[in-house]
Amino acid sequence: xxxxxxxxxxxxxxxxxxxxxxxxxxxxxxxxxxxxxxxxxxxxxxxxxxxxxxxxxxxxxxxxxxxxxxxxxxxxxxxxxxxxxxxxxxxxxxxxxx
Numbered sequence: 001x002x003x004x005x006x007x008x009x010x011x012x013x014x015x016x017x018x019x020x021x022x023x024x025x026x027x028x029x030x031x032x033x034x035x036x037x038x039x040x041x042x043x044x045x046x047x048x049x050x051x052x053x054x055x056x057x058x059x060x061x062x063x064x065x066x067x068x069x070x071x072x073x074x075x076x077x078x079x080x081x082x083x084x085x086x087x088x089x090x091x092x093x094x095x096x097x098x
Contacts, residue, residue: 021088028087054079 036043054075061071 024091025084025087028089028091029083031090032087050079 036047054072057068058071058075061068
């Protein structure tokens with residue numbers, strides 16, 4: 001196909017697992033959000049610090065603008081992956097009653 005997606009190569013057995021993982025991450029994110037809102041004074045400095053870190057060009061970035069954007073994108077991808085894992089772990093603890 002023109003857009004690169006071949007429906008014949010899609011395995012429908014993946015859908016339940018995909019939905020379960022997506023729901024787990026979403027549930028974990030919602031739980032963490034409520035947790036953060038319940039203690040805003042404690043969590044606001046953490047959020048501000050993390051946002052500053054994500055908006056600051058890393059020291060290892062080169063002088064070229066392209067290199068700086070690539071370094072920042074790498075930080076964003078890393079942080080995104082950490083957040084997904086953290087939300088999934090939170091969801092597992094929440095659903096297991098831990």
